[in-house]
Amino acid sequence: MISSYGLTYRYPAGVELRFPDVAVPQGTVLLLSGPSGCGKSTWLALVAGLVRPTAGQLTVAGQALNALDSVAADAWRAGAIGFLPQKLHLSAALSVTQNLALAQWASGQAEDPVAIRTALAALGVAELAQRKPAQLSGGQAQRVALARAVLLKPRVILADEPTASLDDEAALDAVHLLLSTAQAQQATLVIATHDARVAALLAPVLPESNRLYHLQLQRPGSTPERAQC
Numbered sequence: 001m002i003s004s005y006g007l008t009y010r011y012p013a014g015v016e017l018r019f020p021d022v023a024v025p026q027g028t029v030l031l032l033s034g035p036s037g038c039g040k041s042t043w044l045a046l047v048a049g050l051v052r053p054t055a056g057q058l059t060v061a062g063q064a065l066n067a068l069d070s071v072a073a074d075a076w077r078a079g080a081i082g083f084l085p086q087k088l089h090l091s092a093a094l095s096v097t098q099n100l101a102l103a104q105w106a107s108g109q110a111e112d113p114v115a116i117r118t119a120l121a122a123l124g125v126a127e128l129a130q131r132k133p134a135q136l137s138g139g140q141a142q143r144v145a146l147a148r149a150v151l152l153k154p155r156v157i158l159a160d161e162p163t164a165s166l167d168d169e170a171a172l173d174a175v176h177l178l179l180s181t182a183q184a185q186q187a188t189l190v191i192a193t194h195d196a197r198v199a200a201l202l203a204p205v206l207p208e209s210n211r212l213y214h215l216q217l218q219r220p221g222s223t224p225e226r227a228q229c
């Protein structure tokens with residue numbers, strides 16, 4: 001579940017961003033959309049506990065984020081949030097396996113080779129385990145990054161522009177992959193995008209019981225903001 005009420009964030013010496021209220025049940029899909037500069041990345045950072053709200057309430061996977069200081073937020077994020085960034089940030093010097101082991105280490109867990117193999121196999125890239133990121137195609141690298149994002153079985157998966165610069169077929173693959181991975185783990189999936197294809201690709205493949213939630217942001221200063229949650 002992701003719920004917010006009166007959520008506001010003001011950058012130091014910057015604009016104040018006011019976000020529409022949401023109530024997104026656990027295990028469903030939220031499409032976060034809007035034009036460049038409307039606050040998608042900021043909303044993701046708030047939900048990931050990377051920044052604290054200036055005002056309002058935000059609860060993610062049962063945790064009230066306003067209540068956490070930065071150390072507690074780091075510990076909570078490691079277990080609760082899986083992040084698929086637009087730039088994948090795989091470490092070039094490390095193998096695929098080592099990149100996933102690094103995520104376990106960063107979360108304070110012991111290296112778990114079985115969990116790493118399982119995550120890579122679930123994303124269909126087990127045979128690439130010893131390669132370096134430079135030896136992967138774009139699609140393979142995205143699968144590895146998604147395996148890393150879900151390695152710790154997060155309650156929420158945040159995907160930032162996962163179809164940017166992909167052709168239609170690859171975009172369809174990426175959307176299917178995200179959806180099936182989230183469903184397998186019963187995680188809430190948030191896709192931040194300004195790609196109009198994503199809603200069209202998601203609608204037919206979502207099970208009837210899993211409606212698509214939509215948070216449409218507007219640039220600061222323009223009204224009204226719209227949420228269909």
Ligand SMILES: Nc1ncnc2c1ncn2[C@@H]1O[C@H](COP(=O)(O)OP(=O)(O)OP(=O)(O)O)[C@@H](O)[C@H]1O
Nearest residue numbers: 011012013014015035036037038039040041042043
């Ligand atoms: N560090 C910062 N300091 C001040 N203002 C910022 C900062 N980061 C972002 N902003 C402003 O906050 C607003 C929202 O930015 P944000 O990056 O969240 O938008 P976005 O929807 O993710 O944009 P894009 O689609 O281009 O990535 C913009 O007006 C931006 O200029």
